[in-house]
Amino acid sequence: MTREKLITSLQKIVKPYIQDQIAFENLNEETDFINDLKINSANLIDIILDLEDEFDIEIDDESMENMLSVKSAIDIIENKLAES
Amino acid sequence: MGVVAPNAIGLKNFLKAIKKGKSGIKFHKKLKDLKFSCCIGGVPNVSEEIKNKYLTPLQLKGFNSSGILYGCIAGMDAWKDAGFKIDSRTETDYSSGMVFGTGTSGVEKFRDSIYKLDNLKVKRLGSNVVLQTMSSGISAYLGGILGLGNQVTSNSSACTTGTEALLMGFERIRFGKASKMLVGSCSDDGPYIWGGFDAMRVMTYKYNDSPEKGSRPMSSDASGFVPGSGAGALVLESLESALKRKAKIYAEVLGGNLNSGGQRNGGTLTSPNSKAVQKCISDAMKNANIKSDEIDAINGHLTATIKDPVEIENWSISLGRKGKGFPFINSLKSMVGHCLAAAGAIENVATVLQLKHQFIFPNLNCSDVHPDILNLIPKEKIPTKMTRAKLNIIAKASFGFGDVNACIIFKKY
Numbered sequence: 001m002t003r004e005k006l007i008t009s010l011q012k013i014v015k016p017y018i019q020d021q022i023a024f025e026n027l028n029e030e031t032d033f034i035n036d037l038k039i040n041s042a043n044l045i046d047i048i049l050d051l052e053d054e055f056d057i058e059i060d061d062e063s064m065e066n067m068l069s070v071k072s073a074i075d076i077i078e079n080k081l082a083e084s
Numbered sequence: 085m086g087v088v089a090p091n092a093i094g095l096k097n098f099l100k101a102i103k104k105g106k107s108g109i110k111f112h113k114k115l116k117d118l119k120f121s122c123c124i125g126g127v128p129n130v131s132e133e134i135k136n137k138y139l140t141p142l143q144l145k146g147f148n149s150s151g152i153l154y155g156c157i158a159g160m161d162a163w164k165d166a167g168f169k170i171d172s173r174t175e176t177d178y179s180s181g182m183v184f185g186t187g188t189s190g191v192e193k194f195r196d197s198i199y200k201l202d203n204l205k206v207k208r209l210g211s212n213v214v215l216q217t218m219s220s221g222i223s224a225y226l227g228g229i230l231g232l233g234n235q236v237t238s239n240s241s242a243c244t245t246g247t248e249a250l251l252m253g254f255e256r257i258r259f260g261k262a263s264k265m266l267v268g269s270c271s272d273d274g275p276y277i278w279g280g281f282d283a284m285r286v287m288t289y290k291y292n293d294s295p296e297k298g299s300r301p302m303s304s305d306a307s308g309f310v311p312g313s314g315a316g317a318l319v320l321e322s323l324e325s326a327l328k329r330k331a332k333i334y335a336e337v338l339g340g341n342l343n344s345g346g347q348r349n350g351g352t353l354t355s356p357n358s359k360a361v362q363k364c365i366s367d368a369m370k371n372a373n374i375k376s377d378e379i380d381a382i383n384g385h386l387t388a389t390i391k392d393p394v395e396i397e398n399w400s401i402s403l404g405r406k407g408k409g410f411p412f413i414n415s416l417k418s419m420v421g422h423c424l425a426a427a428g429a430i431e432n433v434a435t436v437l438q439l440k441h442q443f444i445f446p447n448l449n450c451s452d453v454h455p456d457i458l459n460l461i462p463k464e465k466i467p468t469k470m471t472r473a474k475l476n477i478i479a480k481a482s483f484g485f486g487d488v489n490a491c492i493i494f495k496k497y
Contacts, residue, residue, distance in 0.1 A: 016141055016142055016145055017142060042211040042212075043142075043211055045210060045211040046145070046146070046210050046211050046212075049208060049210055
């Protein structure tokens with residue numbers, strides 16, 4: 001799966017949690033989940049569960065801690081997909 | 085005020101329903117499938133459309149707590165009815181707080197979580213299990229929606245919860261620690277909240293074929309309560325603050341009392357110490373600075389178990405009034421069942437509506453009043469039809485497991 005496609009799927013998954021519509025519309029690799037999209041930190045857990053379901057992967061605690069931006073999320077998903 | 089009851093949602097509909105004597109009790113196949121003895125109950129009819137009007141898609145994601153849903157609807161309605169706007173961009177309001185209680189929160193959500201957890205999927209629980217299953221889930225949700233900045237808490241005292249919440253909020257205002265308090269209570273519905281009561285054989289099993297006849301407070305055929313659910317909410321405010329902002333005033337809280345029978349003198353975990361009940365009522369009158377003959381009507385706890393005659397006797401003794409001298413008395417439970425932790429709050433809303441609109445709502449299913457009750461008071465004190473009456477003061481009491489009691493004195497404003 002290309003990075004563009006991954007970003008599109010990610011965008012769909014984070015949509016229900018975002019609190020900043022403009023940052024969401026301009027979402028790119030540099031977008032930060034909490035600072036830009038204003039997602040409640042507790043909801044990051046739900047995004048990770050949704051990603052696990054979408055890509056049929058398991059995201060470990062350590063990866064979870066690093067998953068704070070679109071870029072880091074895409075990197076982790078790519079890694080996990082390559083492992084499986 | 086705001087209300088989500090088995091027979092109506094919203095204050096206007098509820099007023100109409102209680103005037104008409106509309107029952108909200110229905111047969112529930114799910115209870116029958118699960119082999120309940122009592123297969124009838126009162127569940128508010130909240131559509132998806134109503135749900136979406138009150139909670140955001142994000143709040144509704146993974147949401148499975150009927151009590152919190154009912155509480156949010158009733159609480160938000162009450163807040164708007166009191167003349168406030170609900171807007172997430174406003175500043176925190178440090179003069180307004182909340183006491184909003186419940187019994188068990190999010191029991192369905194808890195059940196889902198236990199299944200996941202036992203299947204070794206603790207990580208799959210998501211972020212909102214705690215928020216929906218903690219006792220203070222309702223005050224956490226509502227407090228944020230309304231932006232309240234004073235004390236925000238949830239009380240819990242079984243079927244006394246809603247009436248206790250009101251008195252706790254009232255005391256906080258009297259102490260000068262808040263100018264407005266949203267008070268109320270809510271309860272989940274369904275088999276997982278009602279099962280324990282079915283097992284105790286305190287719910288009626290005789291009316292599965294005629295659900296609307298099942299809830300029979302004060303009747304000689306009363307054979308146990310019918311479970312219900314929902315939420316009620318009231319905004320209490322100091323008179324000074326209410327007058328200053330020209331708020332709509334429904335009634336005045338003159339005073340009240342909370343106590344416990346200590347599970348002595350006949351009181352147990354599940355039944356009341358009558359002496360304590362009588363003391364609770366007399367102390368409430370003292371606190372409200374009224375004489376017992378000033379009470380025009382009573383809204384009782386009266387659940388439709390064999391204990392109803394004892395409650396009437398307790399009222400009669402503490403008021404020193406019997407026979408024709410006894411006030412009117414009614415029980416909302418004949419229409420909505422026993423809404424458990426939500427009962428007190430829903431019934432307080434009904435009581436205040438009676439004062440505001442000067443009527444006594446009808447008691448359903450008690451054309452055959454229990455003989456022990458008729459020994460104390462005549463039939464006409466238990467109206468079975470909506471009755472217009474000049475009402476100045478109504479006393480409301482709630483009693484709960486753990487031998488706990490609450491009594492409030494409301495006055496027409």
